[in-house]
Amino acid sequence: MKKHQMLIAGKWVDPAGGEWFESLNPFTGAAWALVPRGGKEDVDLAVAAAKAAYEGPWRKLTASARGDLLRKFAELVAAEADKLAEIETTDNGKLIAEMRGQLKYVPQWFHYFGGLADKVEGRVIPIDKPGVFNFTREEPLGVVVAITPWNSPLLLATWKLAPALAAGNTVVWKPSEFSSVSAFAFAQLFERAGFPPGVVNVITGYGNEVGEPLITHRDVAKVAFTGGDRTGEHVYQLAAKGIKRITLELGGKSANIVFDDADIDEAVKGVVSGIFAATGQTCIAGSRALIHRSIHDKFVEKLLALAKTARMGNPLDANTQVGPITTQPQYQKVLDYIRIANEEGAVCRLGGGPASRPECGSGWFIEPTIFTGVKPQMRIAQEEVFGPVLSIIPFDDEEEAIRVANGTVYGLAAGVWTTSIRRALMMAERLEAGTVWVNTYRAVSYMSPFGGYKRSGIGRESGIDAIREYLQTKSVWIDIAGSAPNPFVMR
Numbered sequence: 293m294k295k296h297q298m299l300i301a302g303k304w305v306d307p308a309g310g311e312w313f314e315s316l317n318p319f320t321g322a323a324w325a326l327v328p329r330g331g332k333e334d335v336d337l338a339v340a341a342a343k344a345a346y347e348g349p350w351r352k353l354t355a356s357a358r359g360d361l362l363r364k365f366a367e368l369v370a371a372e373a374d375k376l377a378e379i380e381t382t383d384n385g386k387l388i389a390e391m392r393g394q395l396k397y398v399p400q401w402f403h404y405f406g407g408l409a410d411k412v413e414g415r416v417i418p419i420d421k422p423g424v425f426n427f428t429r430e431e432p433l434g435v436v437v438a439i440t441p442w443n444s445p446l447l448l449a450t451w452k453l454a455p456a457l458a459a460g461n462t463v464v465w466k467p468s469e470f471s472s473v474s475a476f477a478f479a480q481l482f483e484r485a486g487f488p489p490g491v492v493n494v495i496t497g498y499g500n501e502v503g504e505p506l507i508t509h510r511d512v513a514k515v516a517f518t519g520g521d522r523t524g525e526h527v528y529q530l531a532a533k534g535i536k537r538i539t540l541e542l543g544g545k546s547a548n549i550v551f552d553d554a555d556i557d558e559a560v561k562g563v564v565s566g567i568f569a570a571t572g573q574t575c576i577a578g579s580r581a582l583i584h585r586s587i588h589d590k591f592v593e594k595l596l597a598l599a600k601t602a603r604m605g606n607p608l609d610a611n612t613q614v615g616p617i618t619t620q621p622q623y624q625k626v627l628d629y630i631r632i633a634n635e636e637g638a639v640c641r642l643g644g645g646p647a648s649r650p651e652c653g654s655g656w657f658i659e660p661t662i663f664t665g666v667k668p669q670m671r672i673a674q675e676e677v678f679g680p681v682l683s684i685i686p687f688d689d690e691e692e693a694i695r696v697a698n699g700t701v702y703g704l705a706a707g708v709w710t711t712s713i714r715r716a717l718m719m720a721e722r723l724e725a726g727t728v729w730v731n732t733y734r735a736v737s738y739m740s741p742f743g744g745y746k747r748s749g750i751g752r753e754s755g756i757d758a759i760r761e762y763l764q765t766k767s768v769w770i771d772i773a774g775s776a777p778n779p780f781v782m783r
Contacts, residue, residue: 293314293323293324293325293326294325294326295312295326296312296325296326296327296328296472296473296476296496297328297476298328298330298334298338298493298494298495298496299476299479299492299493299494300334300337300338300341300490300493300495301337301338301340301341301344301345301489301490301493302341302483302488302489302490303489306328307328307329307330307331307334307497308330308331308333308334308337309329309330309331309333309334311328311329312326312327312328312329313326313327313329313469314326314327315327315383315470315471315472315473316470316619316620317382317383317385317655318384318385318607318615318616318617318618318619318655318656319382319385319606319607319608319615319616319653319655320653320654320655321620321654321655321656324382324383325383325473327469327472327473327496328495328496328497329496329497329498329501330495330496330497330501330502331497331501331502331505332501332505334495334497334502335464335495335502335505335506335509336505336509338464338493338495338506339435339464339506339509339511339512340511341489341490341493342435342462342463342464342490342491342493343434343435343462343511344490345462345488345489345490345491346432346434346435346461346462348488349488349491350460350462350488350490350491351432351460353488354410355409355410355412355460356409356410358406358409358410358457358458358460359405359406359407359408359409359410359458360406361406361485361486361487362402362403362405362406362409362454362457362458363402363403363406363407364485364486365402365481365482365485365487366399366400366401366402366403366406367399368481368484368485369395369398369399369402369478369481370396370399372477372481373392373395373396373398373399374392374395375477376391376395376446376474376477376478377391377392377394377395378391378608379473379474379477380395380445380446380471380474381607381608382473382608383445383471383472383473383474384442384443384445384470384471384618385571385607385615385616385617385618385655385656386443386444386570386571386573386607386615386618387570387607387612387613387615388607388608388609388610388612389610389612390569390570394444394446394447395446395447397447398446398447398450400738401450401451401454401738401754402450402454404454404738404739405454405455405457405458405738405758405759406454406458408455408458408756408759409458409459409460412430412458412459412759412763413430414427414428414429414430414765415427415428419769421783422773423771423772423773423774423775424769424770424771424772424773424783425769425770425771425772426767426768426769426770427767427768428765428766428767428768429765429766429768430763430764430765430766431460431763431764431765431766432459432460432461432762432763432764433459433461433513433514433537433762433763433764434461434462434511434512434513434514435461435462435463435464435511435512435513435514436452436456436461436462436463436464436512436513436514436515436516436762437463437464437465437466437506437507437509437512437514437515437516438452438453438456438463438464438465438466438516439466439503439506439507439515439516439517439518439519439527440452440465440466440467440468440475440518441468441518441519442468442470442471442618442619443471443570443573443574443575443618444570444574445467445468445471445472445474445475446474446475446478448518448541449465449467449475449478451518451541451742451753451754451758452465452516452518452539452753453465453492454738454758455753455758455759455761455762456514456516456762457491457492458759458762459759459762459763461513461514461762462490462491462492462493463491463492463493464493464495464506464512465479465492465493465494465495466494466495466496466497466502466503466506467494467496468519469496469497469498469499470618470619471618472496475494475496476494479492479494499523503527504530507527507530507531507534507536508530508533508534510534512534512536513536513537514536514537514538514539514761514762515527515531515536515537515538515539516538516539516751516761517538517539517540517541518540518541518542518575519542520542520543520676520678521542521543521676521701521702521747521748524540524542524543524747524749527540528540528750537761538750538751539749539750539751539752539753539761540749540750540751541575541742541743541744541748541749541751541753542575542704542744542747542748542749543575543676543678543702543704543747543748544575544576544577544579544676544702544703544704544705544744544748545579545580545673545674545675545676545700545701545702546566546576546577546578546579546580546702546704546705546706546707546725547578547580547581547582547693547696547697547706547707547723548562548563548566548567548578548580548581548582548706548707548709548733549582549687549693549697549706549707549708549709549719550563550581550582550583550584550587550591550709551584551693551708551709551710551712551715552584552586552587553710553711553712553715554587554709554710554711554731555709555711555731556587556590556591556594557594558709558731559591559709560591560594560595560598561598562578562707562709562731562732562733563578563581563595563682563707563733564595564598564599564602565578565733565734566578566579566581566707566733566734567579567581567660567680567681567682568599568602568613568614568660568680568682569734571614571615571616571617571658571679571680572626572677572678572679572680572681573617573618573622573678573679574734575704575748576704576705576727576734577678578682578705578707578733579676579677579681579682579683580666580673580682580683580685580696580697581595581682581683581684581685582685582686582687582693582696582697583684583685583686583687584686584687584688584693585686585687585688588684588686592641592662592664592684595662595684596641596642596662599642599660599662600642602614602660604647604649604651604652604657604659605649605651605652606651606653614657614660614680615657616652616655616656616657617656617657617658617679618656619656620656622656622678622679623656623658625677625678625679626658626677626678626679626680626681627645627646627658629671629672629675629677629679629681630644630645630658630661630681632671632672633663633666633670633671633672633681633683636670636671636672637665637667637670638663638664638665638666638670638672638683639663639664639665640661640662640663641662641663641664642659642660642661642662643658643659643660643661643662643680643681644659644661645658645659645661646658646659647659658679658680658681659680660680660682661680661681661682662682662684663681663682663683663684664684666683666684666685667685668685668696668699670683673685673700674700674701676702690715690718690719693719694719694722694723697723697724697725698722698723698724701746701747702744702746702747702748703724703725703726703744703745703746703747703748704725704726704727704743704744704745704748704749705725705726705727705728705729706719706723706725706727706728706729707728707729707730707732707733708720708723708728708729708730708731709730709731710730710731716730716731724745724746725744725745725748726741726742726743726744726745726748726749726752727742736754737754737755738754738755739754739755740754740755741753741754741755741756741757741758742754742755
């Protein structure tokens with residue numbers, strides 16, 4: 293197994309504590325790499341490196357020069373996309389087809405924000421005070437901490453790194469301890485692109501040993517986190533103690549709503565895509581299918597027929613459609629929720645347990661699982677499972693669909709399947725979700741903002757909105773009258 297190092301101040305270094313931990317391959321269940329176990333000393337070194345780079349060479353670069361570096365980096369990622377995808381698939385079990393697609397798309401974020409870097413402008417304000425010139429500057433925050441999850445490590449890191457760097461910040465990046473390996477290969481490309489040492493630092497380890505010291509470090513200006521809402525709540529509380537800026541992209545319990553006028557065959561494919569693609573391990577998973585009662589039975593039969601054809605197996609095989617659960621604790625969590633659903637009276641129509649197919653080997657596989665007879669108040673319909681488990685809930689009219697869809701603490705995404713423009717626009721307006729898809733699902737772009745309502749998060753990633761999350765506005769006042777007013781009265 294390869295023993296990896298962390299990137300601090302442009303150098304690949306061993307952890308100060310001299311410890312590593314194993315990263316497991318979800319398909320085999322076996323260890324395949326050794327990841328540095330960082331600690332507070334490593335955190336202090338990484339933040340100091342980021343601060344020095346921010347105050348030194350990085351801040352001295354023009355915005356156009358920063359943009360050039362981001363575009364160079366994008367080209368390097370494009371050239372290494374297949375290699376990076378294979379590392380990700382080996383480390384987290386996501387399908388190679390999906391990881392290749394993500395890695396070939398990732399460069400667009402760096403091209404987009406590279407182009408946006410020198411478009412950040414202040415404004416001149418026609419102030420109401422005579423003899424005063426007033427204008428604003430948009431300035432970077434300083435050192436940003438990016439904490440990323442295990443399900444799409446490099447894509448979700450990109451959503452933070454690209455706008456943060458374009459805005460002129462420096463970054464300390466902590467990937468998930470369950471899928472850190474691709475971060476090392478990705479970070480090497482920043483060196484090759486010519487980024488000054490310390491602009492991007494990668495430190496690995498456990499949340500309490502690395503994450504918390506990073507979040508609470510006095511020299512960190514902002515924390516950008518993607519993960520579960522319970523952990524996000526803890527991150528929020530820690531960041532609040534230091535009055536730090538925060539971006540949180542958290543969990544979801546997204547509703548995929550199918551009306552009686554929808555193209556049923558297309559809607560069936562959309563529901564399958566929403567829950568079984570990525571093995572359900574995505575924050576935008578359409579884990580609740582709300583089906584109009586008049587088409588419920590017909591829809592369920594078509595859905596079961598399609599879901600039964602899903603090919604499970606080695607995620608490195610391009611023909612595989614459903615891969616393993618990424619971590620052993622998550623595997624057990626999904627099985628626990630299946631048990632809870634059965635206990636609550638939901639009817640399991642497909643799957644419902646571990647996959648015992650020969651092609652699944654010794655990995656952490658769970659059969660695609662579909663429950664009917666689900667009531668909106670059941671835990672299976674309220675809590676995020678983060679696995680290939682679908683709850684089907686019937687509804688009678690638009691008002692009931694909206695009430696059920698909005699009836700959770702989450703608000704990340706929603707899908708609507710209808711041929712009515714009136715209904716599509718009305719649902720888009722009334723659904724409490726940061727993203728609403730109509731007659732499609734799981735579409736994202738570097739050009740469109742992404743984020744959640746309610747417990748699904750704070751702030752937005754991607755699009756022009758994202759760069760604003762990494763900037764602060766300064767107001768500058770200049771006297772041009774040449775005569776001082778009464779110094780004892782506010783001007």
